[in-house]
Every structure is written in structure tokens, then in C-alpha cells.
Amino acid sequence: MIEPLLVSVYILVLAIFVGFETITKVPPLLHTPLMSGTNAISGITLVGALISAGAGHSTLSTVLGLLAVIIATINVVGGFMVTDRMLEMFKKGKRKNQNR
Amino acid sequence: MNIIITLAYLLSAILFILGLKNLSSPKTARRGNQLAMTAMLIAIVVTLTKNEILDFTLIIVGLIIGSTIGAIIARKVQMTSVPQMVALFNGLGGCASALVALAEYNRLAGELRIDVIISMVISLFIGAVTFTGSLVAFGKLQGVIRSAPLVFKAQRFLNILLFTLFLIMGIIVTINPANSTCLLAILAIALILGILFVIPIGGADMPVVISTLNSCSGLAAAATGFVLSNNILIICGALVGASGFILTRIMCRAMNRSIANIIFGSVGTASANSNSNDKRKVNNYTEEDASIMLEAAQKVIIVPGYGLAVAQAQFALQELVTLLINSGVDVCYAIHPVAGRMPGHMNVLLAEANVSYDLLFDLGDINDDFQNADVTLVVGANDVINPAARSDSESPLYGMPILNADQAKSVIICKRSLSPGFSGVDNELFYEKKTLMIFGDAKESLNKMIKLLKT
Numbered sequence: 001m002i003e004p005l006l007v008s009v010y011i012l013v014l015a016i017f018v019g020f021e022t023i024t025k026v027p028p029l030l031h032t033p034l035m036s037g038t039n040a041i042s043g044i045t046l047v048g049a050l051i052s053a054g055a056g057h058s059t060l061s062t063v064l065g066l067l068a069v070i071i072a073t074i075n076v077v078g079g080f081m082v083t084d085r086m087l088e089m090f091k092k093g094k095r096k097n098q099n100r
Numbered sequence: 101m102n103i104i105i106t107l108a109y110l111l112s113a114i115l116f117i118l119g120l121k122n123l124s125s126p127k128t129a130r131r132g133n134q135l136a137m138t139a140m141l142i143a144i145v146v147t148l149t150k151n152e153i154l155d156f157t158l159i160i161v162g163l164i165i166g167s168t169i170g171a172i173i174a175r176k177v178q179m180t181s182v183p184q185m186v187a188l189f190n191g192l193g194g195c196a197s198a199l200v201a202l203a204e205y206n207r208l209a210g211e212l213r214i215d216v217i218i219s220m221v222i223s224l225f226i227g228a229v230t231f232t233g234s235l236v237a238f239g240k241l242q243g244v245i246r247s248a249p250l251v252f253k254a255q256r257f258l259n260i261l262l263f264t265l266f267l268i269m270g271i272i273v274t275i276n277p278a279n280s281t282c283l284l285a286i287l288a289i290a291l292i293l294g295i296l297f298v299i300p301i302g303g304a305d306m307p308v309v310i311s312t313l314n315s316c317s318g319l320a321a322a323a324t325g326f327v328l329s330n331n332i333l334i335i336c337g338a339l340v341g342a343s344g345f346i347l348t349r350i351m352c353r354a355m356n357r358s359i360a361n362i363i364f365g366s367v368g369t370a371s372a373n374s375n376s377n378d379k380r381k382v383n384n385y386t387e388e389d390a391s392i393m394l395e396a397a398q399k400v401i402i403v404p405g406y407g408l409a410v411a412q413a414q415f416a417l418q419e420l421v422t423l424l425i426n427s428g429v430d431v432c433y434a435i436h437p438v439a440g441r442m443p444g445h446m447n448v449l450l451a452e453a454n455v456s457y458d459l460l461f462d463l464g465d466i467n468d469d470f471q472n473a474d475v476t477l478v479v480g481a482n483d484v485i486n487p488a489a490r491s492d493s494e495s496p497l498y499g500m501p502i503l504n505a506d507q508a509k510s511v512i513i514c515k516r517s518l519s520p521g522f523s524g525v526d527n528e529l530f531y532e533k534k535t536l537m538i539f540g541d542a543k544e545s546l547n548k549m550i551k552l553l554k555t
Contacts, residue, residue, distance in 0.1 A: 032444035048204075061206045065158075
């Protein structure tokens, strides 16, 4: 039983390092889309919710699972859509009289 | 079949990481977000092929309801309200993780391994704290709850007491997983603690609170991953946790505060103590003086603050800037990290007003440029340009990184009144000779300047 758990701990630690490395490179310009985007990613709990809702174990599990599916889907769909809406607005001007 | 599912999850994880990597430049950012969407879609579809799932009707109903609500919110929300929306969504993420933990507890009852029950307790606790904490943050940002810090006696004692109680309950449940009363007690404690954590924090500190809650929603998802032994949840949770942590650190540094100081310090109740005794004169000018100065300038740097967004003046500002650029003035924007209600918020507000992102510079990139500027135009900002942060070691702002707005040849400040900023500290710059104060609503003042410049 201990081995798969240890593998998961390995994955957790390595993923945290990857997260640090990639996210420190995001410029302050994009910090709001970064936050709403990662916010949507944290809705990955949806995967767990799907299993709870669909396993058909007991009414209580199913109801809790269904609630979790709805809530996590709002998080995922809303988060990604608003991020896309924001990123669409970031445009480079046509004017080229800037020196910097 | 299991091998295919595992490999598909790996593909999904790779796409999530590539998506975040693409966020490092505004050119590729939109594609990055789309990669993350694809990754999420793969993860969901693959999960639906698992043979644990027997009943699809409820799942489909849930997905449809959730998508509809999410899409409506995402379309309707105004850019000024993005912080409260992100706060709300953080809460939903935490809530979903807590619900999954409860559902799994119910499903696996009786056959819980020790690592699974510990992960369940953590996921339930962090998820529930994130949920109520985010709801309070949402309420404060939306103005439903008073944004001023609410502090009462024995608050800290109560927090410590509740946290100790949580630890005790956690240990009991770990020893005897069948004890569901204790698990529900943990849920109740976590819900109360979430409220208690955020209620003493003032509106000005919300960027830090949202970043921290963002991090927590990720950690809750990672803990749920341990409950389900599902690596994609662990990876995504870790990525989000790291991201929220980095943003929290950046915001703390920009505000010159430590996270402990923000949670326990409750600044914002500080009374304005220094500005009542000396009645110094400020140079009160009109929009005409300002427009003449702007027209004559060669290089203008604009410092927008949250007052700009409150007055909904970003479109007027952009019109003014376009006029100046067309008449040959070199104009750019200097954005302080806390110029808004969440990290990077001001950039989004300006992007919405069609400001090209290559005109937006952050503190580190532009600070040495102020000395070459003829005019700094400050709209609705205060603390972030207070020179006391550099020079006055007595000031509460001392050490906070500020924009060197005062180094330009002259400074025009559009502001409602002389009232101090969130820190409650008076600003020396208002009284300097080279400063032109223009009092009034930012939008009206800017519109007047636009009219004058056009003639």
C-alpha cells in the first residue's frame, strides 16, 4: 500500500517545482489572467466529482457528487471563459512611435 | 484500459504545464489558456470512460447546469468585478473539493486506509476554509459586507482554540474512521475558521487574500487527489498551489507586509493622525494648466491607481493618451503591482480600454525613466507614489517599493480630495512646488483636458 502513495508524493513535490519554475516567468502584466486561469485549473476536482456522482453507491454520495459536479463545472467553465475574454483584450498597438 | 486512462491523464498534465508556460508572454497567452482548456476536456472525457461510472444521466445534468451558470457569469462580469468573481470561483473550487471528500467518505465507509482518511480530513478542512473565506472576500469586494476590518476581542484566541479543536478531531477520525460525527465537526470548524480568517482583513489587503485563497483551492484539489489516488488532481493542485503562493509573495512584497502581518495586523483601522495639525498649502490648479503642460511635454508617464477604475475613467484616459501620442508626445503607463484589487488587475482594465500592452510597464522596468519625464500624470493613486516610502524611516510605508513619480520635472495629480490612502499616511508629494493638484472626479477632469487639448 505504501508504494503508490510514495509515488504520489514524488509527483506532488515535482509538480510544485514545475509550478514554481513556469509561474515565476509570467510577467505582472498577465497576473490577473494567470490567477483566473489557474483558478479554472483548480476545478480539476471535477474529475473526482464525476466519479462520486456516477458510481451509484448510495443516494447521499450521489447527491454530494452531483452538487460537486455542478459547482466544479461552474468553476472550470466560468474560469476559462473569463480568462479567454481578458486575454482577447490584450493587444499590441499599431502605432510604432514608441522608443521602448 | 487502465493504461490508456493513465496515459491520457499524462497527456492532460503535459498540456496544462505547456498552457501555463505560454502565459509567459501576451502573444501566446491566449493559446496557453486554450491548451489548458483542452487538457481539462481530455481529463473529463477520459474519466467518463472509467468503468466505475455507471450512471451518466445525473452527470450530464450536472455538467449542463454548471456550464450554463459558469458561461453566464463569465460573459456578464465586468472587468472591474473580476476580483470578486475570482474570489467566488476560488470558493467554489474549495467547496467542490470538500464535497468530493465527503462523498468519498460515505462511499468508502469502513474500508479507509490511514493515508486516505488523513487526505480526506485535509481536503475537507482546506476546502471548507477556502469556501467560507472566499465568500467573505467576495462579499467585501462586492460591497455586500463592510470592507473595513472587523476585529473583536479574543479573536486570535478563538482562532487558536478552533484550530486545536480541529487537530484533536482530526486525530480521532484518523484513529477511528467510522466516527462520522467528528468528521462533521471538522467541517463545521473549518467553515467558521474561514470566516474568522478573512473578516479582520481590510479591503486594501484583498489582493493578498485572493492570492492565498487561490493557492488554498489548489491545495484542496491536490489533497482530493490523494483521496482518490488520482495523479492528475495532484499535479493540477500542485501547480495552482504554487501559482497562488508566488502571487501571494509578490503582493506581500509590493505592499511591504508579511502574510502574518496581514492576517493579524488588520491595518486599515489606523487613524489618520498626522495631517490634521499642519495646514500646509497645496498648489491647486485647473485642468487648463494641466492641458497646457501636457501639450508642451515631450515625455509623459501615467500612473493609474484604483481611483481611476472607481471613477470608470480608463476610457477617458485612453482618449487623452491617444490625443497626446498623435501630437507627438511620448506616453507610457507605469503600473504598480497593487494598482487594483488583485494582482495585475490594472493591466486588464487598461487593456479593456484598448491600451496597447507595449505601453504598460511594471515598476522595475520604468522606475529609472521617471527622471527623463517632463510630466507624471497621476490618476487616482496615492500610497504607491508616496516618497516617504523611500526616505522617512518613521513612516508605515517605509521600505515599500514605490513608483518614482516625484522624479519627473513636474507632477499632475488628479484626485478627489487630499484624504490619505489606505495606509492613512499623508503624502509629501502633494505639497511640493512642482506638483499640480487637480481636485474632482477623475473622469470629469480628464474629459475637460481632452476638450481643451482638442481646441
